[in-house]
Amino acid sequence: MLNKIKKSIEQSNENLTYRELPKYVGNYLDFSSNDYLGLSKNPEVIEAGIEASRMYGSGATGSRLLSGNSDLFENFEKQIAIDKKTDSALIFNSGFQANSGVLECLTDKNTLVIFDMLNHASMYHGIFASGAKLKRFQHLDYTHLNDILKDMSKDYMNIIIVSETVFGMDGDIADIQALVDLAEQYGAMLYLDEAHATGLYGKNGYGLSTNFDFNKEKTIIMGTFSKAIGVSGAYVACSTLIKDFLIQKCKSFIYSTALSPFCIGATQKAWSMLPFLGNLRRSIMQKADRLRRALNGAGNKTNIVPILFKITEEMMGKKQLLQDNGIIVSGIRPPTSPTPRLRIAINATHSYTDIEKLIEILRQ
Ligand SMILES: Cc1ncc(COP(=O)(O)O)c(C=O)c1O
Numbered sequence: 001m002l003n004k005i006k007k008s009i010e011q012s013n014e015n016l017t018y019r020e021l022p023k024y025v026g027n028y029l030d031f032s033s034n035d036y037l038g039l040s041k042n043p044e045v046i047e048a049g050i051e052a053s054r055m056y057g058s059g060a061t062g063s064r065l066l067s068g069n070s071d072l073f074e075n076f077e078k079q080i081a082i083d084k085k086t087d088s089a090l091i092f093n094s095g096f097q098a099n100s101g102v103l104e105c106l107t108d109k110n111t112l113v114i115f116d117m118l119n120h121a122s123m124y125h126g127i128f129a130s131g132a133k134l135k136r137f138q139h140l141d142y143t144h145l146n147d148i149l150k151d152m153s154k155d156y157m158n159i160i161i162v163s164e165t166v167f168g169m170d171g172d173i174a175d176i177q178a179l180v181d182l183a184e185q186y187g188a189m190l191y192l193d194e195a196h197a198t199g200l201y202g203k204n205g206y207g208l209s210t211n212f213d214f215n216k217e218k219t220i221i222m223g224t225f226s227k228a229i230g231v232s233g234a235y236v237a238c239s240t241l242i243k244d245f246l247i248q249k250c251k252s253f254i255y256s257t258a259l260s261p262f263c264i265g266a267t268q269k270a271w272s273m274l275p276f277l278g279n280l281r282r283s284i285m286q287k288a289d290r291l292r293r294a295l296n297g298a299g300n301k302t303n304i305v306p307i308l309f310k311i312t313e314e315m316m317g318k319k320q321l322l323q324d325n326g327i328i329v330s331g332i333r334p335p336t337s338p339t340p341r342l343r344i345a346i347n348a349t350h351s352y353t354d355i356e357k358l359i360e361i362l363r364q
Helices: 002-011 043-056 071-084 095-106 121-130 142-155 176-186 240-249 261-276 278-294 312-324 352-362
Strands: 088-092 111-116 133-137 158-164 189-193 219-224 234-238 304-308 330-332 341-345
Touching: 043 261, 071 088, 071 234, 071 261, 088 095, 088 240, 095 121, 095 158, 095 189, 095 219, 095 234, 095 240, 111 121, 111 142, 121 133, 133 142, 142 158, 142 176, 158 176, 176 189, 234 240, 278 304, 278 352, 312 330, 312 341, 312 352
Parallel strands: 111 133, 111 158, 158 189, 189 219
Antiparallel strands: 088 234, 219 234, 304 341, 330 341
16 A cells, blocks of 8 residues: 555656745745635635634534534525525535535436536546546537537436536636536536636626526536635535535535634625625736737636646746746646646736736746
C-alpha cells in the first residue's frame, strides 16, 4: 500500500501542493481568487457572521439531522428557493459535498448520466461513486448531446443531463435553453452547477438559471457560497420532493456537521446584497472585456479569462514571470483541465491600472 502511494507520487508530474506564497505576500496583485465581488472582506458580511455567532455559537454542534439545525438555516433556505425560482432549497457544507453527494444518491447503475466533459471533478466523483452509466458529450456541443439522447434514451428509464452554467476553467457559458429543451424532449432530469454563476449572472445575480423557465419538478440547481458570495458552503435548489429525498438519503448531507452560524450569518447577508450590486457586476465585466480585447478575444463573455498553452512548462514560466512582477494568477495543469492554462479571474477589487499592468507583463 505505502509503496503504491510512493510510486504514485513519483509518477505524478502534477506537483499538487499548496500554492507557494510569494515573499511579498499581502502586497501582490491577485488575479487567482474566486472572491469575485470582494464580499469576503465586506464589513457588513463579516459583522453579520459575528452577530450570528454571538447568538448561535461558534459551531453548529452536529449534523442538521441531530443538534445542528436552526431557524438560521431554515429561513435562509426559504429565501434561496424564492430567489432561485424553485420550491425548496437545501444548504450543504461545500460545493464538493453538494455535487458528489447529490449525484451519488440520485443516480444508480440503471441511470444514464449525460455529462458535459468539462464538468467539475466533484460531479465526476458523485457519478463514479454510484456506478451510474456515464456518457460524456463534447464541451458545449448540444448536437452531440442530442445524438447521445437519441441513441441511448430508449434503453434507460432514468436519465439525467449534467452541466455547469458558467464553466470554472474556461469561463464559457452553457446554452441553458438547449439543455432545458433537450431534457424536456427526452423526459430527463437536468442538473445545473452554478458555482461560478452565483453572485455574478442572471436576475439580481442569483445565477443564470433564473433567466429561464425550467421544469420545476425535474431540475436541480446547485451553487456555491465559496466564490462570489465570499464565504463557504453551497445550496441545492430543487423541488420539495427532491429536498425530502436528500435529507433522508444524501450521505454528505446527513453524516457531516452543519455549517457554522458564522458561515450562515455572513452568507445570508452577502446573498441579500446581490440585487444591489448590479453596477459592480457591470464594471467587472467591462474590465474583463478590456483584458479579452488585449488578448485578442481569449475566452468568453465572463469574468474568467483563460490563456491556453500547448506546454505546461511554458505556462508555468509565464506564471513565474507574472509572480516576479508582483502578480498572482492560477496555473492550471492537466488533469485539472485538459489544456494547460493561466486562469485569470477579474474581481471587484481590480482597477483598470491593475488590468493594464497585467496586460503589460503578459505581452512580454
Ligand atoms: C464548478 C464547480 N463546482 C463545484 C465546486 C466545489 O465548490 P467548493 O469549493 O465550495 O467545494 C467548484 C470549486 O472549485 C467548482 O468550480
